[in-house]
Amino acid sequence: SLRRSGQVWQTVFAGERAxxxxxxYREVWSAMTEDLLSNYLQLLLPSPNAVDxxxxxxxxxxxxxxxxxxxxxxxMLVFLGKLMGIAIRTNxxxxxxxxxIVWKIIINDTITFDDxxxxxxxxxxNIENLRSRNGISENDFLEKFEGFYFTIKxxxxxxxxLIANGKNIQLVWSNIDEYCxxxxxxxxxx
Numbered sequence: 001s002l003r004r005s006g007q008v009w010q011t012v013f014a015g016e017r018a019x020x021x022x023x024x025y026r027e028v029w030s031a032m033t034e035d036l037l038s039n040y041l042q043l044l045l046p047s048p049n050a051v052d053x054x055x056x057x058x059x060x061x062x063x064x065x066x067x068x069x070x071x072x073x074x075x076m077l078v079f080l081g082k083l084m085g086i087a088i089r090t091n092x093x094x095x096x097x098x099x100x101i102v103w104k105i106i107i108n109d110t111i112t113f114d115d116x117x118x119x120x121x122x123x124x125x126n127i128e129n130l131r132s133r134n135g136i137s138e139n140d141f142l143e144k145f146e147g148f149y150f151t152i153k154x155x156x157x158x159x160x161x162l163i164a165n166g167k168n169i170q171l172v173w174s175n176i177d178e179y180c181x182x183x184x185x186x187x188x189x190x
Contacts (some may be wrong), residue, residue, distance in 0.1 A: 028082055032083065033094050033096055041078055044062065045060040048123070049121055052122060062099060062155055066154070066158060091183060099119045100115060103117065116188060127183050130180050133176070138173045141173050142173065147170075149173065150167070150169040151166050153188075154190060160186070162186055163182060
């Protein structure tokens with residue numbers, strides 16, 4: 001039964017004579033963790049800070065936002081939750097560092113832009129600079145941001161419209177605040 005507090009299953013590796021006094025069992029947990037963090041499943045992704053090796057919590061993983069698009073991925077995430085529950089009950093270690101924002105999502109807590117900073121410092125810094133206009137004139141802005149539209153790459157790298165038809169709405173001086181608000185809300189709710 002998965003609700004036991006001890007070893008949930010016995011582990012025997014084919015072709016090996018190891019007695020399962022805990023070593024092979026723990027090795028299975030390590031292998032599962034490696035698979036969960038691999039590119040093969042893509043349920044969990046390194047945060048943008050991990051990819052860029054920047055900010056604090058740069059080792060943290062996030063839930064792939066595209067995983068909620070297919071039922072099989074949702075089922076896999078539910079199973080991951082069950083594995084985590086088993087690990088907690090049986091005092092087993094899963095070497096997965098989830099970003100604080102993931103835990104906030106799990107407990108349905110309010111997400112702030114500071115939470116986003118812990119996973120995506122680059123986006124937060126850029127939005128703060130855009131909001132402040134950071135000493136840039138309107139003409140410099142138009143030159144520097146020509147070709148920017150109301151789109152964003154989600155945390156899985158897929159381009160998403162921030163508003164309907166966003167790929168055809170250019171970022172200009174007069175809509176900077178609207179763009180920043182939309183990016184902030186998108187990242188907080190992704």
